[in-house]
Amino acid sequence: MFDVLLSHIEDKVDLTEKDKSELQQFFTCKKLRKKQYLLQEGDVCKNLSFVSKGLLKSYMLDEKGSEHISMFAFEGWWISDFNSFINQEKAVLNIDAIEETELLTITREEYENLMVKIPIMDRYFRILYQNSLVTKDYRLMVFNSFTAEEKYTQFAEKNPDIIQRVPHNLIASYLGLTPETVSRIRKKISFK
Amino acid sequence: MFDVLLSHIEDKVDLTEKDKSELQQFFTCKKLRKKQYLLQEGDVCKNLSFVSKGLLKSYMLDEKGSEHISMFAFEGWWISDFNSFINQEKAVLNIDAIEETELLTITREEYENLMVKIPIMDRYFRILYQNSLVTKDYRLMVFNSFTAEEKYTQFAEKNPDIIQRVPHNLIASYLGLTPETVSRIRKKISFK
DNA sequence: CGGATCGTTGATCAACTTCAACGGTCGTGG
DNA sequence: CCACGACCGTTGAAGTTGATCAACGATCCG
Numbered sequence: 001m002f003d004v005l006l007s008h009i010e011d012k013v014d015l016t017e018k019d020k021s022e023l024q025q026f027f028t029c030k031k032l033r034k035k036q037y038l039l040q041e042g043d044v045c046k047n048l049s050f051v052s053k054g055l056l057k058s059y060m061l062d063e064k065g066s067e068h069i070s071m072f073a074f075e076g077w078w079i080s081d082f083n084s085f086i087n088q089e090k091a092v093l094n095i096d097a098i099e100e101t102e103l104l105t106i107t108r109e110e111y112e113n114l115m116v117k118i119p120i121m122d123r124y125f126r127i128l129y130q131n132s133l134v135t136k137d138y139r140l141m142v143f144n145s146f147t148a149e150e151k152y153t154q155f156a157e158k159n160p161d162i163i164q165r166v167p168h169n170l171i172a173s174y175l176g177l178t179p180e181t182v183s184r185i186r187k188k189i190s191f192k
Numbered sequence: 193m194f195d196v197l198l199s200h201i202e203d204k205v206d207l208t209e210k211d212k213s214e215l216q217q218f219f220t221c222k223k224l225r226k227k228q229y230l231l232q233e234g235d236v237c238k239n240l241s242f243v244s245k246g247l248l249k250s251y252m253l254d255e256k257g258s259e260h261i262s263m264f265a266f267e268g269w270w271i272s273d274f275n276s277f278i279n280q281e282k283a284v285l286n287i288d289a290i291e292e293t294e295l296l297t298i299t300r301e302e303y304e305n306l307m308v309k310i311p312i313m314d315r316y317f318r319i320l321y322q323n324s325l326v327t328k329d330y331r332l333m334v335f336n337s338f339t340a341e342e343k344y345t346q347f348a349e350k351n352p353d354i355i356q357r358v359p360h361n362l363i364a365s366y367l368g369l370t371p372e373t374v375s376r377i378r379k380k381i382s383f384k
Numbered sequence: 385c386g387g388a389t390c391g392t393t394g395a396t397c398a399a400c401t402t403c404a405a406c407g408g409t410c411g412t413g414g
Numbered sequence: 415c416c417a418c419g420a421c422c423g424t425t426g427a428a429g430t431t432g433a434t435c436a437a438c439g440a441t442c443c444g
Contacts, residue, residue, distance in 0.1 A: 068333070125318045187393090372401075
């Protein structure tokens with residue numbers, strides 16, 4: 001499972017053999033069953049987690065108790081309540097496993113140490129965050145400008161794999177729509 | 193104006209005297225009048241720009257020609273169509289100056305060279321992007337979960353300075369609301 | 385088998401938008 | 415230096431999109 005992380009890092013930066021052997025000790029392996037929490041709101045998010053296998057979702061709960069999904073995390077993705085992790089404040093997000101999941105986690109403190117010990121990791125995370133910002137910018141644009149139908153169709157086009165793997169009600173939540181609305185949109189576009 | 197950038201960088205990382213003297217040559221100074229474009233959609237975003245003075249907005253236009261503001265950039269902020277800048281694809285955003293503005297800009301190529309020549313800049317941008325992600329995550333949560341009134345009131349609380357400086361119709365656009373709705377919300381909350 | 389989960393459909397409802405009109409202020413060019 | 419136009423904020427009335435509420439069938443899993 002550690003090799004998933006290594007190859008993910010080596011996609012972005014070059015690691016020496018020394019880097020590779022040092023890297024591993026910063027991370028702890030963790031397994032989650034379906035529906036198991038990685039983080040609950042109110043707690044401080046202690047770890048940044050790399051998904052080596054499985055699938056999770058992060059979401060906030062509104063006053064009525066319904067979920068608003070902020071992201072899915074597949075193999076090769078990182079997940080946390082990022083504000084809580086970086087600033088060590090209370091988490092507003094919950095994170096749990098949609099499928100059985102294997103994680104490699106690093107604490108806030110070790111995250112800082114990692115960059116000091118292996119400076120190229122600054123570059124790795126710089127590039128990772130750079131790409132992540134592009135994605136978030138796009139998603140913000142979708143929320144700020146698109147109709148329900150546009151939201152769903154662009155998502156379905158860009159992410160056919162996710163549509164397959166994740167129940168529609170979760171996709172609805174991710175898009176800021178109700179399951180009913182998504183169902184009706186799917187019906188409508190199936191006529192074409 | 194260059195010292196604004198320097199002090200912004202030194203808030204996050206330590207620079208040597210050598211770093212500082214080398215840094216300047218990567219950047220070009222640029223001035224914009226009110227309403228002047230920095231970028232128009234369809235063009236490739238050549239530069240990442242640091243605002244040393246003034247205020248800009250970036251926005252997309254919908255099919256009806258109305259603006260959807262994706263961000264404001266004040267002194268000390270960076271702005272670009274980030275996807276266009278990073279991937280050198282066509283921009284979907286327009287950027288123009290709300291006030292008279294002074295910028296320090298760097299090209300895509302020089303941005304890469306900068307990191308190679310001054311590796312601590314990887315760390316700088318890693319931290320910059322890290323903070324930026326926290327902000328974008330929060331904004332996504334607002335879009336995904338909040339009502340119009342909640343959007344406005346949380347924005348007003350967190351950004352009293354922006355409310356002062358930017359016309360309400362632009363704030364409405366930033367929040368994904370109409371100016372009429374914002375006006376009505378303001379009226380409503382003024383009763384309290 | 386029985387309960388939980390998921391997707392679907394219909395009817396009603398609420399939030400926010402759209403359209404239209406108006407008054408105030410600012411700044412710019414004649 | 416004044417007048418005019420552009421821009422901004424406000425208000426009212428009507429319209430629309432998507433949410434809510436309720437019910438039902440299908441499937442999956444323990």
